[in-house]
Amino acid sequence: MKKIFLFIVLLFVGWHAHAQVVLNLQLPPLGLTIKPQLWNLSLVNTSAQDLQVRIEMVMTDVSNNQRVLTGTSKLILLPRGVKQLQLSDVMPITYNPGSPGYAVDPSPEGFLPIGLFNICYTVIRVQSDEVDRLGEECETIEVEPISPPQLMMPLDEEQVDITRPFFAWIPPSPFNTLNSLLFDWVLVEVQATQSPADAIQQNVPVLSRQNISFTNLQYPLSAPELDSSKLYAWRITAKNNMSPIANSEVWSFRVRRYGPDTIAATGTGYFAKLYREEGAAFAICTGVLRFEYLNELNSAAINLRLFDISTAMRKQITLDSTDQQVRLGQNFVQVDLRQTSGMIHKHMYLLEVENARGEKRYLKFEYRE
Template identity: 40%
Template sequence: MTISGRAQVLVNLQLPPVGLIQKPQLWNMMLSNASGTTLTLHAELLLTEASGGQQVLSGTTGNFTLATGTVPLNAGTIGNIQYNVLGSGYAIDASPAGLLPPGHFLACFSFWKHSGDVVEVIAEECIELLVEPMAPPILIQPYDGIGIESLNPLFTWLPPSPAGLFNNLRYQFDLVELGVNQTAVDAIQQNIPVFSQNQLQGLSLQYPLSAYSLEYGKTYAWRITATSNNAPVSLSETWTFTPRQFNRIDSMVKGDLPFARLLRNDEAGYAIFSGEIKFEYINETADSIWHIRVVDLSLSSRPGWELDMDSLPMRRGQNLVRYQVKEEDAFVDKHMYQLELVNSRNEIWRLRFEYRQPQAINETENQN
């Protein structure tokens, strides 16, 4: 809350702390007229960059009257507002109800009193604004939590929206290594990047051969920052991936691996399967019918299908399940999948696994 004035008029700006996206929202305020008489005013707005001071947008109202006491003011009660676009680096809709450009700005309001031919400023107030896109950049691949074979992966993402609000949209790519017991968000905020690149114009980045060498078995976190006119405007989520040497797990896959446990809600176990899917599910309900879906995490479209579990009984308590993969199941060698079980409580139990085709394993052994 900010209050300013020159004795006669006090200004209390009431802009929302989040969700500021349209011009009419700029004019939400309370005016207190302590002059003892009704005033004739007009208001002016100047929007500038918070860092560089570059002028972005101005707005001027028509004349309006302000009664004594405290009066709420908004774009509807003010009436006609004329805007002028001042910054060429921003794509701004000049219409009164248009969207504001994303960025970090300083909004300064001045109120002018009309007394015959005399016009004078009687109140001024400024406030910092952070206008965020309606949707941040969306990461596509490598998918979150996946194991990949390449040490020079291709990273792809989608732009923030609406993309038409930006004239000079660029991206910063940051990659860090996860430490022990670190979350992805903590790592990207605290760790020194193993690789970082800014001023990217496209929506993809092939990890350079000349960059820091990624290592098998280590987990890395990555994030995209969208910038406009060199100022950050939006952050993507933070995703992780782990480079893996698939051939080294072939002998382990062919062995009699233990049952992998399904975990509830946002948690997810991890396993490697070949030819059959083996999992443990603790049925805490009276459910007797399976509702299981498998999603391919290695593809950006993330296709999925239902597993036919009709021949396998479900009982209360512990269930040790061995599902024999069928020809109609669309498993692809070395792809990462997520198995999701939904019970009658609408709880989601999950398991992530890497699938290896038995034929591919035999071919690898013959080559060795």
């Protein structure tokens, strides 16, 4: 027993003699988000003399051990005892990106990539031509997005007008730190005794989609229509490099129940807004398509194009006239589609509006007879 104890003591003494500097990473309360926070360190110089050192940092991905980022501090004079490093003590820092598969902000104050990483620090003494490793410490840390994905539509507790709604959301931020961003979407039915959050966790999905590369999803025509007598809940999971990084909130909605003469009046007098993105605006058209258009160029006309997007290959619909007369300022445009060939009940269509400068605006809508 005495031999074992002596062996352990000798091992500790030998380690202590080699590791002359002890490192402690001090994470901020809300976690790591930007590069300067990597250098919240305290160093303990256990030797009997002041040391001139530099610190090398290596960040690797836990899932595949690929190098993501490295950083090297300037030379630091490390006195005996404890030293709490300030950012000014290590600046300027030389950063080098690792694998090209990671989106690393090149700025010294930039955001860190999002994910689960191993971070290893090494204290190296530089004396004449000699380089000696005095201490090393590694930690596993998770860099989380500042903001998780945000749901946009349908709104929480909304009653939607159609049985195949259009879903949209905002990606997590900071977006530029995500190099391979995908989304999982899930829709479940909420039972009478459940909250929407419980339903997402416990119920079999009505429909789900994985690895969506866009921030919107049209409920497919191939799936059964949603039931106006039921409550539905949905959620988005953001993934980076195929690993989940954040969940959105859970929102719920119902499909509005209509009487036999209600649908024909839906949208009467309502003029939809156009947006730059194809999936940002949605409306229901019951024969006459109505939309707002702001003419800032004082041009005499705008060009209209219409596409059926209900199938995999979008099909252009031939309009009676592709030119729409407009005046300067706000215009309220009505396009009668009731006699247009190619309009099919409950199909999804995309209207493209192009001005004289070549700028395009879009409106997605469902056509109803």
